[in-house]
Amino acid sequence: MCGLPPSVEMILAETRCYTERMSDLPAPYTQLRERLSEIHDLNKIGWVLNWDQRTMMAPGGAAVRAEQIATVNRIAHDKFTADEIGALLESLRDFEANQPVESDAAALIRRTRYDYQRERRVPGDLRVAMARAAALSNGAWVQARRTNDYAAFKPSLAETLDLKRAYADAVRDPGQSRYDALLDDYEHGITTTEVAEIFSSVRDGLADLITLVHEHADRVDDGALKGDFPADQQATLCRSVLEPLGFNARAWRLDPTVHPFASNASTQDIRITTRYEPHTLGPAFFGSLHEFGHGLYEHQVDPALERTPLCRGTSLGWHESQSRMWENLVGRSRGFIHWIHPRLKRVFRKHFTRYDAEALYRAANRVQPSLIRIEADEVTYTLHIVIRFELEQELVAGTLSLDDLPAAWNDRMRRYLGVDVPSDSQGVLQDVHWSSGYFGYFPTYSLGSILASQLWVAIQRDVPDVEQRIGRGDFAPLRAWLGEHIHKHGRKFTPRELLQLTLGVDRIDVAPYLSYLHTKFGELYA
């Protein structure tokens, strides 16, 4: 109709621009790669449909859109778990053994074999039941949070949890615990024990800092981030900040949304979103730096991996290390704030004449134990995560009942953070994750923060003047380092392999993170 059917643009089918054409590759490898490209296309299309739904779609489209997304997911799943994929993987064992372990081909076969074996363990009926329960439970959660009615949410949460236990039983290796199996979906290869040790070190290491902050809470205020900030001016501001970092209209979009997220359709089609609150600048400003970090990871994956399942970040923890690096280590650093202040002043002249760069730096780093995880500061954030990590282990193990969950939540909030929870909506009902069946997801947020500091030590070693460069608005060396050491690899290596490759170590180390927090907040609150 007027614009003609989309078939023409649709049909660059045969160009196959990103498919390897190397003639020395065996036919089964080419066939595997073609199948995986098709599946990857479907997965990426799911992301585009999701992005569209959350940023563009008229609300009336929701019901059919759910079906459309389910359709691409179902087809992708069916195609991936097909016997033919397994047969191709088997026939490629000799080829794989003769390829360098770091080659794209070996990595593609290796990672696909793992994914395939894991996915084949999940009975089709269980997958369907989980999807249905998550959808229902998610709807119930939205309603329950609005009406502060945990009891109404509990039955569907119980079903989601039961199914997630069954899922863990289906996928876990012999001897692997359920919770380890769930963690593995989000941070492949890490164990509950390892996470517990890390979090325990963080809690112990921050105890005195939290006491210090508590005693000198009045030393830092956030006035510089409060005021009247119209959404369209915030949008202009975010763009003017992101562009020097690497955001450009050729390959990026920034759109408003209710719940910010990063998404992409390919390495050259990166979509980040943010939320403009009229009286505070923090959410949009630091939020868009955060999502930029996610976007840059996907943008800098080696183009040779495009349209393969290796074309994405290796894990949620590694992804979060990138978003938090840009949000916190860069965005909340003194150098960056001093560089950015004149740009803020160009948009909000009066406000940032009143508040100078140092006032902004202090506001950006105010510590304040709070009820809500997503509003937490750098120092207390991990405590929110620890609470969820402990509770979900107990829920999965069955040692904590859903009846007792709200009380357990409130008790830990009081003990760990010193805050009283006035309602379940601001307590146990605040996060979407459990309703969606994402048990084991939360730890990756804090692991990302910790890893970011560990990476920062290596960056400072390789680019000694990185912080001075940031203070001059020169982000190229940092971007290049991240691209070369992390991003370009996509998902070729497991999180632990990438740790070895990038830092030469086997484990996440909390020392740089603790040192960073002590230095920064010790100075601010001393």
Add this chain to the structure above:
Amino acid sequence: MCGLPPSVEMILAETRCYTERMSDLPAPYTQLRERLSEIHDLNKIGWVLNWDQRTMMAPGGAAVRAEQIATVNRIAHDKFTADEIGALLESLRDFEANQPVESDAAALIRRTRYDYQRERRVPGDLRVAMARAAALSNGAWVQARRTNDYAAFKPSLAETLDLKRAYADAVRDPGQSRYDALLDDYEHGITTTEVAEIFSSVRDGLADLITLVHEHADRVDDGALKGDFPADQQATLCRSVLEPLGFNARAWRLDPTVHPFASNASTQDIRITTRYEPHTLGPAFFGSLHEFGHGLYEHQVDPALERTPLCRGTSLGWHESQSRMWENLVGRSRGFIHWIHPRLKRVFRKHFTRYDAEALYRAANRVQPSLIRIEADEVTYTLHIVIRFELEQELVAGTLSLDDLPAAWNDRMRRYLGVDVPSDSQGVLQDVHWSSGYFGYFPTYSLGSILASQLWVAIQRDVPDVEQRIGRGDFAPLRAWLGEHIHKHGRKFTPRELLQLTLGVDRIDVAPYLSYLHTKFGELYA
């Protein structure tokens, strides 16, 4: 990453909100419908991806997007031409015979059987070759139009034309001409002879009117549509005009684009686009009325047909009858213009104080033979179509060579429209259609205009005060009539069946169209 994977929202999979659950339907019917819903989802996803590409996508995403669209198209095609579809259709013959012919079930089987048989006649290799040729030819056309280089375009046009001939040979029924077979893709059931008769009557019937207009060309000027109109104010204006017509944010979007089009993801997710030119109001104003007409057709399809191949307009001609009705019979009518003038004045006060409603009415209806089809007025538009209709018949039959095409074009432009073509870019290279292989598409534009007038007679009979209502900004009765008589049926009936059902006639009649043009333009140019 922050926003969580899209799986939750994706997975309302099992709600199947629009799938019939009637237990008295035989299993093969339910199976057929489920398969068709999946295929329909994929087709609609192709449209969403196309809409996104043309309105939202960063340009860097183009290469991978082409692959993604090709992937959903290929899967949809494979699933539709699968033997299982044929077997289900066969097994449903008795069931179909026992259903009322106007029932959804009978229509779904009947229309699907036709589509299936036709699509199965196309060899897979030919489909691939056509897709590749169209993509290449389309690229060559863009380049050739820019550089005014027909010779450079000719080889790829030749290949596209050859393949289209082969396609026509593959799909045509015994005794059916190639061009009839091509027409059928866009206006099922119409013949070349019938179109030729219609166009001949229009040409003959308009000859004296064109002479009249030519002699009194200076009686009407378009000053009321020329001025300074910033894009954002035009957007505000378009919205304020479309809303009383039926556009609402719950189910519609309006976005800017280079080449305007209407698209949709479902009946409750209608997306129209328009183009804002800084110094003339016509393209955005009348263009958005036009696209609204397309959108309303899809919006008012019976929700029971959602997620089936019946959920769309029955043909391009019928679609165009709706867009042109809203653009011309409504939008360029005196009543509408007088109603809309105060609204225009609210946005562009100074301009529309200078130009009153009557000046705007005259500007909106200025007749001016021109080089470019998409800029043509109501009186001369069909002459542009006749030229293309004649030339493409000769090209498909092989009686006109591509070497002689530009001269033949220019000759007919002089004879039919009295204009000299200064360059191929403004002549034979102006339209995208042939490069994409859309031979047989053009006639539907004019058939739509003619049909709109024929429908208008019936509307006036059933809603005698429809024009007075429009003059008061009351579009509800018109919308309801169109919904009840045309839109709700979607694609259940063929174009000719719908003509019978709606108007009780078997053929398109040019008399109301000629009468409308003579009355309106006779008065303006007398």
